[in-house]
Amino acid sequence: MAKRERRVGYGWPVLLAIGVHIVALMLTIIKWPESESDPTSSSVVQATLVRAETATDQPQQTEDSTPPASQPEEEDAPEPEESAPSESPEELASDSDAEVTDSALEEAKAEAQRLQEEAQRAAEQRAEAEAELKRQAEAEAERKRQAEAEAERKRQAEAEAERKRQAEAEAERKRQAEAEAERKRQAEAERKRQQELAERAAQANNSSLDSMISDEEQSIANARQASEAANGFKNLVRRYVEQSWNVPSSASSELRAIVRIQLLPTGELVSATITQSSGNSTFDHSVINAVEKAAPFREMRELDASVKGQFREFNLDFNPEDIR
Amino acid sequence: MNDSMSIPHLIMNASLIVQLVMLLLLAASIASWIIIFQRSIALRRAEKAYRDFEDHFWSGVDLNELYRDLPAEQESRGAEHVFRSGFREFNRLMPKTHSTDAVLEGVQRGQRVALSREEDRLQLHLTFLATVASASPYIGLFGTVWGIMGSFQSLSMAQQATLSTVAPWIAEALVATAMGLFAAIPAVIFYNRLSAHAGRLLGKYENFAEEFHAILHRNLQGRSEREAS
Numbered sequence: 001m002a003k004r005e006r007r008v009g010y011g012w013p014v015l016l017a018i019g020v021h022i023v024a025l026m027l028t029i030i031k032w033p034e035s036e037s038d039p040t041s042s043s044v045v046q047a048t049l050v051r052a053e054t055a056t057d058q059p060q061q062t063e064d065s066t067p068p069a070s071q072p073e074e075e076d077a078p079e080p081e082e083s084a085p086s087e088s089p090e091e092l093a094s095d096s097d098a099e100v101t102d103s104a105l106e107e108a109k110a111e112a113q114r115l116q117e118e119a120q121r122a123a124e125q126r127a128e129a130e131a132e133l134k135r136q137a138e139a140e141a142e143r144k145r146q147a148e149a150e151a152e153r154k155r156q157a158e159a160e161a162e163r164k165r166q167a168e169a170e171a172e173r174k175r176q177a178e179a180e181a182e183r184k185r186q187a188e189a190e191r192k193r194q195q196e197l198a199e200r201a202a203q204a205n206n207s208s209l210d211s212m213i214s215d216e217e218q219s220i221a222n223a224r225q226a227s228e229a230a231n232g233f234k235n236l237v238r239r240y241v242e243q244s245w246n247v248p249s250s251a252s253s254e255l256r257a258i259v260r261i262q263l264l265p266t267g268e269l270v271s272a273t274i275t276q277s278s279g280n281s282t283f284d285h286s287v288i289n290a291v292e293k294a295a296p297f298r299e300m301r302e303l304d305a306s307v308k309g310q311f312r313e314f315n316l317d318f319n320p321e322d323i324r
Numbered sequence: 325m326n327d328s329m330s331i332p333h334l335i336m337n338a339s340l341i342v343q344l345v346m347l348l349l350l351a352a353s354i355a356s357w358i359i360i361f362q363r364s365i366a367l368r369r370a371e372k373a374y375r376d377f378e379d380h381f382w383s384g385v386d387l388n389e390l391y392r393d394l395p396a397e398q399e400s401r402g403a404e405h406v407f408r409s410g411f412r413e414f415n416r417l418m419p420k421t422h423s424t425d426a427v428l429e430g431v432q433r434g435q436r437v438a439l440s441r442e443e444d445r446l447q448l449h450l451t452f453l454a455t456v457a458s459a460s461p462y463i464g465l466f467g468t469v470w471g472i473m474g475s476f477q478s479l480s481m482a483q484q485a486t487l488s489t490v491a492p493w494i495a496e497a498l499v500a501t502a503m504g505l506f507a508a509i510p511a512v513i514f515y516n517r518l519s520a521h522a523g524r525l526l527g528k529y530e531n532f533a534e535e536f537h538a539i540l541h542r543n544l545q546g547r548s549e550r551e552a553s
Contacts, residue, residue: 013359
């Protein structure tokens with residue numbers, strides 16, 4: 001054996017082993033951007049609130065905006081009516097002419113002359129009157145037409161203005177929505193950047209930083225949603241109660257009960273009392289049962305303190321048709 | 325919010341015990357991979373060396389010459405080692421005794437010692453692989469159980485038990501089990517593979533020792549008959 005096999009060292013194996021682990025780590029790191037498509041909402045509550053907002057407010061808005069849009073198309077321009085002129089004055093004139101030529105001779109000449117003149121005058125007068133009448137009628141018609149056209153123009157201008165105003169309002173709404181989206185996007189970007197910074201900066205107290213950031217974000221979101229939350233919460237309560245309401249078979253649509261609900265800040269039910277009875281004890285009972293069954297309204301906890309105050313005590317109006 | 329579920333983030337946020345378990349498992353994994361690579365290379369080289377030596381041995385070379393060509397005792401490996409220790413014993417005993425049996429017995433003993441040393445050398449560190457393979461899933465499981473215990477303790481403090489409060493804890497606890505399996509699976513596979521390889525090589529050495537023994541036996545038999553005549 002000319003060449004000796006040396007003992008196998010550990011240098012290469014160590015490098016290879018570390019390489020294997022680095023590759024494995026890379027695979028796990030590369031994988032996660034793909035799997036981040038499904039956003040995990042921080043709490044169930046937020047999701048329901050947003051849904052309530054979109055479910056209740058959006059359709060109302062669209063309902064409000066649609067009827068005026070269709071209004072201007074309905075009105076069509078009425079035809080300006082024209083008054084027809086009466087018989088012509090020439091006919092009468094020729095009639096009287098024939099009468100004059102048929103009349104007697106000399107002594108009747110003057111008479112005839114007179115008559116003729118008279119007739120002529122009369123005819124002229126008549127024609128004049130006739131023409132006057134016609135002119136008046138025509139002027140009247142003209143005035144009418146003009147007034148009509150004026151009115152039409154006015155209406156059109158009005159409709160145009162209305163349309164314009166609506167378009168403007170629409171644009172305004174759109175702009176606001178866009179601004180909102182922009183603000184959201186910026187907030188999102190800001191949040192991302194902050195998160196990244198925080199992550200890179202301090203991995204040791206990572207969790208506390210993250211929770212701080214998420215807290216801040218939560219508070220911003222709360223502030224923005226405060227107003228929606230206020231009526232959103234009422235909608236939620238209404239829906240929950242509706243879902244758990246067992247409407248008695250004897251209930252008719254005339255029955256109506258108002259329930260006073262008192263809640264703790266945590267959403268726990270303190271009491272539910274009938275303030276206006278329907279007169280039907282079964283119905284009253286079912287109403288109280290529904291509220292108690294639906295009871296802890298956990299979403300209460302997410303509300304702002306100011307909004308919370310107004311929901312400590314409120315009324316629910318029960319009617320088999322729907323609950324208000 | 326999303327990347328709070330990424331694996332590096334989970335590892336960073338785990339509790340101390342779980343992190344220690346993960347560190348241990350990482351070390352075990354790296355060590356087992358070092359052994360896997362080192363043994364693979366060593367066994368492949370040993371096999372190649374054996375093939376070369378066998379070719380050389382059966383090429384009709386004089387055994388005394390072959391013995392002289394080989395390096396010193398400490399550096400010889402594999403079949404060369406077996407041959408060398410056998411032949412040395414043979415050379416030493418030949419002048420001292422005329423008993424064929426005594427010489428052959430001495431040769432056999434020398435070869436047996438060499439073989440057991442070779443076996444030791446071939447299977448060096450393979451037991452570590454076996455240990456990692458069998459123990460690291462349990463270590464990982466320990467980390468997971470500990471992490472889930474922590475998650476339930478913290479859950480008792482929370483007012484509201486939703487899936488999102490439990491999920492990160494359980495995910496980070498499960499990372500420990502995943503790492504245990506990550507260390508154990510290659511260790512199991514390569515332990516079986518490498519020990520089979522080493523066993524096969526050892527069988528070849530033994531075969532060679534028997535053949536060499538047969539050659540010496542034939543030689544001695546011929547000599548004793550010549551002396552007798």
